[in-house]
Amino acid sequence: MNRTFLISVHLRWASAFFLSHNPKSIELRKGSFGTSLKPGDTIAIYATLPTAEVLGIVRFVKRETLPLDRLWQQSEQGQLARVSRQQFDTYYASQISGVGVWVSAAELFPSPIALPKLRQSWGPRWQPPQQIQQLTDDQMAALNIDR
Numbered sequence: 001m002n003r004t005f006l007i008s009v010h011l012r013w014a015s016a017f018f019l020s021h022n023p024k025s026i027e028l029r030k031g032s033f034g035t036s037l038k039p040g041d042t043i044a045i046y047a048t049l050p051t052a053e054v055l056g057i058v059r060f061v062k063r064e065t066l067p068l069d070r071l072w073q074q075s076e077q078g079q080l081a082r083v084s085r086q087q088f089d090t091y092y093a094s095q096i097s098g099v100g101v102w103v104s105a106a107e108l109f110p111s112p113i114a115l116p117k118l119r120q121s122w123g124p125r126w127q128p129p130q131q132i133q134q135l136t137d138d139q140m141a142a143l144n145i146d147r
Contacts, residue, residue, distance in 0.1 A: 004042040004135045004145055006054070008128045014047035016082040017058055018108040026081040027101040028071070028091065033131055034063045034101050043103060044135065044143060046128050053112035054143060058103035071098045113143060 009017075009027070016024035037043075041060040047053050066074060068088075075081045078088055081100075092098050119126050121142035135143070 002040045002042060003038070004044060004057075004140050005037065005060075006044045006046055006129055006133045006135055006139075008046045008048050008130065011047040011051045013082060014045050014051075014055055017045055017103070017106045018056055022079070023106055024080065024082045025103055026075050027103065028075070028081050028083065028088070029099040029101060030092070030095060031099070033099050034060075036134070037063055037101070037132075042145060043101075044145065047112075048128065051112075052115035052128075054109065054118070055112050056106060056108040057145065058107075059105040061102040061104050063099060063101050065097050065099050067097050068092050068095065071100050074100060118142070 007027070013024065013027075037060045039061060043058050043060055045055050045058060047055050064071075064074070072078065072085070072088060075083075075088075078084060081088075083091075115128070122139055135145075
């Protein structure tokens with residue numbers, strides 16, 4: 001059974017998943033990010049402040065931890081991740097490897113779901129995840145996500 005997760009992404013990179021031409025298909029992360037993801041899982045994309053909205057969903061394809069030169073190469077020199085070499089090098093400064101999370105089938109929600117609405121459904125103290133959060137059935141229902 002496929003599961004649904006929520007990740008927080010800066011708006012610049014969050015919106016890139018939903019571009020009509022050459023959408024972002026790799027999310028770059030560090031450490032052990034996404035080790036519990038399985039192919040076919042759904043990932044809801046939350047754009048961080050000041051936007052503070054869930055923009056849509058993507059389908060998880062695969063996750064790989066790679067040496068930085070291989071990750072850069074696999075991301076087609078940053079094109080699939082929508083990053084420049086300088087952004088890549090700055091993000092991975094002092095790292096020897098990085099995590100690539102490949103996604104597909106991006107679906108932009110007709111109306112983004114704002115943080116106040118999420119807190120109304122999920123509780124007033126709910127905070128967007130720093131890394132990744134698996135959603136419950138009730139949380140998915142609030143986003144109108146079907147399994």
